[in-house]
Amino acid sequence: MPTHWYNIQADLPEPLPPPKDPPTGPSRLKALPEMLLTECLRQEASTERWIPIPQEILDLYAQAGRPRPLFRARRLEKALGTPAKMYYKAEFYSPTGSHKVNTALAQAWYAKQEGYERLTTETGAGQWGTALADAASLVGLRTTVYWVRAVHDWKADRRAFMKLYGAEVHASPSPETKVGRELLKRDAKHPGSLGIAVSEGLEDARADDRAIYCLGSVLNHVLLHQTVIGLETKRQFELIGESPDLVISCLGGGSNFGGFALPFLADAVKGKELRFIAAQSESAPNLQGEYRYDFADHAELTPMLKMYTLGHKKEMTPIKGDGLRYHGAAPLLSLLRSLGYIDTVAYPADEKHVFSRARQFIRSEGFLPAPESAYSVACAIDEAEKCKETGEKKTIAFNISGHGFMDMGGYSEVLGL
């Protein structure tokens, strides 16, 4: 297990454009210390290459089952008849079902150290809220989750899961905050949005000195914590004397893609020939958007970040892989994309292709990927099929960021099971 997180800011070919304030309105930059833990804010701007993981966080990682296995997909290779070697990282072994715990455990532990008693956050698909609820419970903090009502209302099982960890869960907009109450006055059944949920989480934390707000993607410190995935994977490849030619994962905001790819991108920026593909949805192909300053949230509460974006007000078709439906890509990954290190593929929003590919994977390998991870699987299989045509013996590494046990409805609907 790695003892340090890897910070690619030390190795970037050019400096990362910093966050900035919009031309008008109150300063978002000055509000940042209220939005982020002190240690996370420090990590956000750090250019140290290796950031030590505190022993207590290493213990939490071990308890959450780290290091996680890297599997060779031998049966899948055989079924495809590809000369490629395919390896997948098992982030689906996470207690809550996704890679989100890697940063949740770190943030919860830092929050405890900084004297907070309660964490607040927003959640969309629900993976982040669950991970933070787990992490808070393990370190002895309370959590309050504001969950986009349109999702909250039909994911009863995931809601129960968060409550099982002891979290307080509110459909957002909620009567708990001023923002929420005002919206509910206009529409008592307001479906909510990620932006509104962010606003509620922030308002709640700001009104309580013992509470702090936590974020689960996009930002540098989140990707930093997630590098345990890629660092472990790199070590596992070394142990078997292999090295990937192709590194693949799905990308929404960028936390799992970044966590998996950044330690390999470190080699690429030093000149190693290595290809990276982000698997996305045509619903939100943010890496095919514009590289410019934009808000990270719908409600314009965050500073502006330089990133590939579809525009923070963009309407995006609902998909089963809801964790991929975000307008912008993490600034670190956006810079690397602008420099030509990261390719992207966007799959049709009907998701027939990705779920069919996931089914091929399941029938050969047995494990059930989350809808988001199905994009990673689809891209890996597509590349293995290309190797079959060209005869290339590539080594393909892909990350399966979560399992689909709580998302079977998506498979049923798309594949007509």
Next chain:
Amino acid sequence: MPTHWYNIQADLPEPLPPPKDPPTGPSRLKALPEMLLTECLRQEASTERWIPIPQEILDLYAQAGRPRPLFRARRLEKALGTPAKMYYKAEFYSPTGSHKVNTALAQAWYAKQEGYERLTTETGAGQWGTALADAASLVGLRTTVYWVRAVHDWKADRRAFMKLYGAEVHASPSPETKVGRELLKRDAKHPGSLGIAVSEGLEDARADDRAIYCLGSVLNHVLLHQTVIGLETKRQFELIGESPDLVISCLGGGSNFGGFALPFLADAVKGKELRFIAAQSESAPNLQGEYRYDFADHAELTPMLKMYTLGHKKEMTPIKGDGLRYHGAAPLLSLLRSLGYIDTVAYPADEKHVFSRARQFIRSEGFLPAPESAYSVACAIDEAEKCKETGEKKTIAFNISGHGFMDMGGYSEVLGL
């Protein structure tokens, strides 16, 4: 990873009473070769101590994530304030969510070797059907699952999961078999039973030379395959220089309890001081029943087995931990119980105690046990609490046979989430 399964028949203090025919009716013993794979039938009666695991099955085990971790429950110990050391085995890392894959992979591989093209089986809670569907898919066989209609109809997600593996799934009684058609004629919405589903699976396999029926619990060869759990655990304890004083798991038919405990029972029958507790439900406390010959199924199609039984026609209150609702305990475990090696505890059928204990575990350890495994957790915590009272520094080993991601409804209902 163990290279051999452990067969306790070599070390039993007295021979295992063999299966026998009932006083009247056709011979069930003569029908056994139609019900079981040739290799499984051989293993059923074997008294060899160590049975080699074929390399291909070892490969399948590795692909299913074996060996699985043994976790120390440090945070739980601390939360309880117990002087006991608590260790849990992570069978919940199984691709299908339960320990059932350990025998499913073996049986599917043997079936392929013996020239079959299709497996048939029954399933109640659904774990066994899913495991066999997975295993069949991996070795390239088809599966037909007869699923008790009363469960089939509300477990849409698990049904989709089986189909994702390529299984054909029928609500039982079904129009596919003579038995099924006759029952449906009487009641078109017949809720079915495990006994009826067994009959359908058998009839289907008997009518097709290329098909064979597979069983997921109770029998010697099933427990044999499951000993990989206990053998790994024993080795893991050796590696850390520890040894359990108390071995705990839940028990329905006995496949997970046997798999976990038998390698440790080997030491107990040689005189080592070691206590075993089977965690059961008051709905089906079969180890508190009578030790006598009884049928393994409701419909009296199987030979009679000498076992602790509540009677094969016993009505049992429905519980969320449905995998524990079986009238008899595996003959191997029943013999060892009759000789005083295995204790049992039965928890109230309202399941409030077991689910509350599982919630304590989740809040300290993060992982989500299946409803059945919640019994194992409850028993381990109860014993750790006793150690707190007495000050005893016992080492407690317990098995978590599966995860609860597809059973959250049980938690919600019992705990009112």
